[in-house]
Amino acid sequence: MAGEFELISKYFAKQKLERSDVELSQGDDCALLVSPPGTQIAVSTDSLVAGTHFLANANPKWVGHKALASNISDLSAMGAEPAWVSMAISLPEPDEKWLEGFCEGFFSLADAHNLQLIGGDTTRGPLSITLTIHGFVPEKQALLRSGAQVGDKVFVSGSLGDSHAGLEVILDNEKRLLPNASKLEKRHYCASSRASLGMLLRGKASSCIDISDGLISDIKHIMTRSNVGAELHCDKLPVSQELVEFCRGEQTAQNYALKSGEEYELCFTVPQHLIESVRQVAETESVQITEVGEITDSQTLKLFRNNKALQENVAGFDHFRS
Amino acid sequence: MAGEFELISKYFAKQKLERSDVELSQGDDCALLVSPPGTQIAVSTDSLVAGTHFLANANPKWVGHKALASNISDLSAMGAEPAWVSMAISLPEPDEKWLEGFCEGFFSLADAHNLQLIGGDTTRGPLSITLTIHGFVPEKQALLRSGAQVGDKVFVSGSLGDSHAGLEVILDNEKRLLPNASKLEKRHYCASSRASLGMLLRGKASSCIDISDGLISDIKHIMTRSNVGAELHCDKLPVSQELVEFCRGEQTAQNYALKSGEEYELCFTVPQHLIESVRQVAETESVQITEVGEITDSQTLKLFRNNKALQENVAGFDHFRS
Incomplete structure (x- = not known):
């Protein structure tokens, strides 16, 4: 050298x-x-x-x-x-x-x-x-992808979608003119870290993954390893006000939240009797967590909006990612 | 992805x-x-x-x-x-x-x-x-660069120089015409592994390094970390018959041995009372080891050939490396 x-x-x-x-x-x-x-x-x-x-x-x-x-x-x-x-x-x-x-x-x-x-x-x-x-x-306390059980609720930390919006700003100069473009660009690079939350979820979350490929892709990893299905409620996905403004609408922002990769937020599942305990932990840490769906026995991923099953093909969203 | x-x-x-x-x-x-x-x-x-x-x-x-x-x-x-x-x-x-x-x-x-x-x-x-x-x-048995003592002998495993000759063959098509070009090219990529020897040297070698930058550069790391000097005898450096033929002479081959990087042979120092024990270990493992010099209190590296100090500047050899 x-x-x-x-x-x-x-x-x-x-x-x-x-x-x-x-x-x-x-x-x-x-x-x-x-x-x-x-x-x-x-x-x-x-x-x-x-x-x-x-x-x-x-x-x-x-x-x-x-x-x-x-x-x-x-x-x-x-x-x-x-x-x-x-x-x-x-x-x-x-x-x-x-x-x-x-x-x-x-x-x-x-x-x-x-x-x-x-x-x-x-x-x-x-x-x-x-x-x-x-x-x-x-020993024996690691959060794995393989522990999700039918009936567990699906949670995500923070808000989702900003990272993908930031990536669009980086790749397309015209998007710099949209609201909050600079903030979202910085969010793409400077994600929050959820190490404390992860440690506090030991013994409480039944499975966990970080959102690096996008929520749809990442929850599929939990489904595969746990041999279960899942339902996600798009209207419940947490999105930032900045993203809603960038997207000019909440529904578009939630579509971003479904597919946005490199978020580094956690997606985790919690048995119903531990939800209260998990909410307390998150509050102590001042981390927002949001219930966005449920684990099912269907082996498939179903998307809902306002309790109506979406016609869109999940694979379509999956393909969407950059 | x-x-x-x-x-x-x-x-x-x-x-x-x-x-x-x-x-x-x-x-x-x-x-x-x-x-x-x-x-x-x-x-x-x-x-x-x-x-x-x-x-x-x-x-x-x-x-x-x-x-x-x-x-x-x-x-x-x-x-x-x-x-x-x-x-x-x-x-x-x-x-x-x-x-x-x-x-x-x-x-x-x-x-x-x-x-x-x-x-x-x-x-x-x-x-x-x-x-x-x-x-x-x-615990406490790792071979460090920092343990060499004045009077310890310097050893190397295997033979040195083939890797550099192989690199010359890779970078200069004309060298493909020299003797053993293909063998030396393969030696450059497919070095021997000295894991067993390293483990057996625990408690015996006072310091150790692998030859990745070239013997001259690497022994300097031992000198710096151990706060000592060293003498190397160029005429004792082990070189393969293939390299001598490639170089058309032993002295040139030994110059290669001084500077050749990515050899992945070990250079190590041994207190005199443990030399016999180290020789036995190497024999059991069928690994050739060669005494090539000694640790001194001079803080400098001196090169000798046939017991005569070389006029060449060590830095010159150092600069030589690719």
Whole structure:
């Protein structure tokens, strides 16, 4: 690796956070780590590729946030506590200004989650970032996709749809003229993190997934793994006022909410007797959660609006996604 | 992610190996893993980018081997036992034939090391592979770069230099006419793995590193972390007969050995009273090890040939690397 690139790696040695379970982080062939007894280690890997997941000219601070947020989201969906992350980054040129912004977005989110960068690799190549994130979850308490039962209610956190609207703004300059375009663009890159909510759902949610491909696609993963069906009520989908204005109407906004990917909100199922307890947890955390449907024994996904089954084909919505 | 890419991810669900410490591998938001009590987890991340680390038209089986071998090598250098690996791969197009070859090279090496693929991410983008590898090492027994002491002898495993010669063949068609060109090209991609040797060096080697940047660069990492100097005897560097023929002379071959990167052999230091024990271990494993120098208190690296200090500047050799 060229000397210039060795210099770059110093950017990633800047984090002040030092976890006691990290015996050795950067500077040797491997990091050395100790996981707490009685826990399982949850591990996930995600890549962000310029041109596929973000535009090369996007605000580097936002890219740093998004890269980590999408990985934290996978831990959140398992109810795991964030601990360690490793990063492989490839850059066409050692661009120090870009790196400074990227690190600012990355480390402010990492510090907020007590998440330590334990090492990685910096290479010359087309711009892309791959993170492998590690968290802890007490044995047998991980939130899986496979636990949903017929009769459980389907919930989502936050509001949905903003991320897709933001993506439209990024890809189509004409959409910049629509209401709240800049806010929605930022929402696309700087999603909320639901790690605390995920941890608090342990023992309460029967299944959980993060919304990365879009609600319709992601609830299908729960259906497949749990061997159940589901009903979703489109009119109940939580949408932001900004999105309603952008879409010039609530119904269109709710269509966005059905398909919008990279939301990093949680979709989870709750047995009826635990709903009250889950609502209390969400209130303590000041996280909005909304009941949007129910698990059924039909093996299919049915969409309703105002209690009427929709004629539209679910596959149509699915195909809709970018 | 497009449907075509979802199909691709099935290629990576093919491994039959199922480790008992993998509670959950692919198919949920995270893998769930348990590390053995009393051990530390060694973690390393490495990227291979087409155009930087391999040519896009390279034999995909060799690329699969090389991607994993370079990561296993980091575990070997710590004395860690391979356990789990996650993979992020980005491909310009879903090329099933390429993937088939890649998986053949990757999984045959993984299976040989009882190493389970625990998940990953498949995206559309310029061809690159990032692996994060996990291994175990008993507490306080990891081989670090920081333990070399004045008077320790410097050893290397295998022979050095073939990888650089292979790279020259890849980059310069005229070199295909030189003796052993094809063999050396394959050696560049399909390095040996030294995981067993690394594990057996626990408690014996005072420091260890894998040769990925070139012997001169890598021993400097040991010098820096251990706060010592070193002498290397160029005439003792182990080189293959194939390389000597390719270079038309032993001295040139030994110059290759000094600078050749991506060798994935180990460079390690041994206190004099443990040398016999280390030689026995290497013999049991049928791995060639060669004493090539000594740790000094000089803080500098000195090169010798036939016991005469070389006039050449070490930085010159360092600069030499591609």
